[in-house]
Amino acid sequence: MxxxxxxxxxxxxxxxxxxxxxxxxxxxxxxxxxxxxxxxxxxxxxxxxxxxxxxxxxxxxxxxxxxxxxxxxxxxxxxxxxxxxxxxxxxxxxxxxxxxxxxxxxxxxxxxxxxxxxxxxxxxxxxxxxxxxxxxxxxxxxxxxxxxxxxxxxxxxxxxxxxxxxxxxxxxxxxxxxxxxxxxxxxxxxxxxxxxxxxxxxxxxxxxxxxxxxxxxxxxxxxxxxxxxxxAAGQSVGALSGRGETVAEVAGATISVDYGQPLRRDRNIWGALVSWGDLWRTGANQATHLTTDRDLVLGEGADALTVPAGTYTLFSIPQPDGGTLIVNRETGQNGNRYDESQDLGRVPMQRQSLDASTEAFTIDVEASGGEGGVLSLRWAEDAFRVPFSVRD
Known part of the structure; x- marks a missing residue:
């Protein structure tokens, strides 16, 4: 474990x-x-x-x-x-x-x-x-x-x-x-x-x-x-890690992701702050929560994972070649608490270089084609992506 x-x-x-x-x-x-x-x-x-x-x-x-x-x-x-x-x-x-x-x-x-x-x-x-x-x-x-x-x-x-x-x-x-x-x-x-x-x-x-x-x-x-x-001049450093929320309509499904947003602050991220091969909370503070009102299929082919409508937490294991996204049934917990026995399943992530650096860790849900989209974890110069489709 x-x-x-x-x-x-x-x-x-x-x-x-x-x-x-x-x-x-x-x-x-x-x-x-x-x-x-x-x-x-x-x-x-x-x-x-x-x-x-x-x-x-x-x-x-x-x-x-x-x-x-x-x-x-x-x-x-x-x-x-x-x-x-x-x-x-x-x-x-x-x-x-x-x-x-x-x-x-x-x-x-x-x-x-x-x-x-x-x-x-x-x-x-x-x-x-x-x-x-x-x-x-x-x-x-x-x-x-x-x-x-x-x-x-x-x-x-x-x-x-x-x-x-x-x-x-x-x-x-x-x-x-x-x-x-x-x-x-x-x-x-x-x-x-x-x-x-x-x-x-x-x-x-x-x-x-x-x-x-x-x-x-x-x-x-x-x-x-x-x-x-x-x-007073509007230049406060603010919270170290605020909360981000992404809400998207994709192929008739409403998908939302609530997550902590750590900032880069000139630090090396992948393979340094976020170690290769280690479990990561995929954000900061409270666990990252994904909610969908329609059944989804994350990933493709033999690695695909069916995610029934509901709320889940997301963890990940980044690797230089992509790594793994984990969908967990437990909700409401802090991101430092992970129970593998509650896993719904795991799917591969695809690593992609970004054209511009991203200061705040960001999770996007992007429509792609007529029946699905891509879940994208973006920070620094890289994105980790998982394609998904919406089930009829």
Missing amino acids: LRFAPLLFVFLVACAAPSAVAPEASDAPEAAFVTRLGSDTLAVERFARTPTGMTATVALRAPRTTLTTYDLVLGPDGDLVRYEAVTRQPLTDEVLRREIAEPSGDSLRVTQRPTDEPETVRMVALTERALPFIDMVHWPFEIMVERAVEAGGPLDQPLFTSRGLVAFTSDVQDDGAVTVRHPFRGPMTVEADARGRLVSLDAGQTTRALVVTRVGDVEVEQAATRWAEMD
């Missing part, structure tokens, strides 16, 4: 030889991270160790710019004492929301206070030495990396959100590399210095493909102001 790879961080821990070690991080109590996606800078972070934990200030550009301050307090044993995040609009300094997490008995009480919405309180299972998980923000990884290196062996590292825990695990290999696993998503590579401090993180093998680099300092507030001004 094909399965999505679990999230695998490989921490390249420095060895004794100077030529082999990662760049040594500064001994200064403050440091900074810059996060990029392709050619776009998405976030800048300034963080500092305190006697009881860590503080941080982060400018995050997607989907619209925010400026957030964080205060993490840990006990002597590393257990969470208190976590607070205050998010502001950079140009007006208006507080948009607050989030506070504090232990309450055997649970973690997470309180969210949006400015324009009612307060919500959720209770999350409390475990030892929990750290916050913040989408596209990486200063908590500084602590996680150090703990992984210090442990020198198997280690569980839970990260919490307002909805529950994400269970990371780590282990140290014989060659000094540290592996850390997340129950889902793709692989990342993290480079650490000899003291276990995060130097770089490369998520190039994931759909998001962020690259995080450690720097000495960064003007976080100035970056937030500049990005917010760009937002």
